[in-house]
Amino acid sequence: MSFKPALIVVDVQEDFCPPKGALAVGGGRDIVPAINKLLAMPFTLKVATKDFHPQNHVSFASNHAAPNNKPFESIVTIKNPLNPNETQKTKLWPDHCVQGTKGAELLPELDVSKVDRIVEKGKDSRVEMYSAFADPFQNPCVANSGLAEMLRGVGITDVYVVGLAADYCIKHTALHAQKEGFKTWVVGEATRAVDPSSMEEVHKEYAKVGVTVVGMDHVVVQK
Ligand code: VGL
Ligand code: ZN
Secondary structure, three states, X not given: OOXXXXXEEEOOEHHHOOOOOOOOOOXXXXXXXXXHHHHOOOOOEEEEEEEOEOOOOOOEHHXXXXXXXXXXXXXXXXXXXXXXXXXXXXXXXXXXXXXXXXXXXXXXXXXXXXXXXXXXEOOOOOOOOOOOOXXXXXXXXXXXXXXXXXXXXXXXXXXXXXXXXXXXXXXXXXXXXXXXXXXXXXXXXXXXXXXXXXXXXXXXXXXXXXXXXXXXXXXXXXX
């Protein structure tokens, strides 16, 4: 079987980065040199994703009533809008990556000229969408970005995931990619976590399903 790797650069956006991001991840900007190095390599396809929410998005604490509306803390139950019998518990955040705002923009230092496709996610106000592939509902899924079809369309076998945040969108995108049948790799140095203390648990989840964390020196684009 031929080896065709894709690079998925997840949510390298102003709102996830110091100094001014609404949901700034510690060291978020520091991963750009590593990501630019990867973007210079001959992956079969290079995709950048953007968290791209409408102002009325369900994950914004500002759209919920007190007392269960504390950003970074409150957990709310949301119903599948297509099937009220299916529910998900989800965390609330400060308003972030609102469509059309500065916070939603990719970092200017990211080498976007090397990116083949941009995928916007989290556009359906009714559902959270950490995975760049789809929302977490299954029965049925509510928002599919088309990413899996895009990757299969060019025969991708392996997916390398980098970007922000390691414990949310990276984790869910990597687990989803592996489940979709792509051999999935996460480049550790090219990610940062909202809560670094959660990463041990994330790595255990990866080990269980076959997602592999690699260093920059072990990224392979040709076999
Ligand atoms: C993300 C929290 C809320 C992420 C997106 O990109 O990891 N985290 N929305
Ligand atoms: Zn978001």
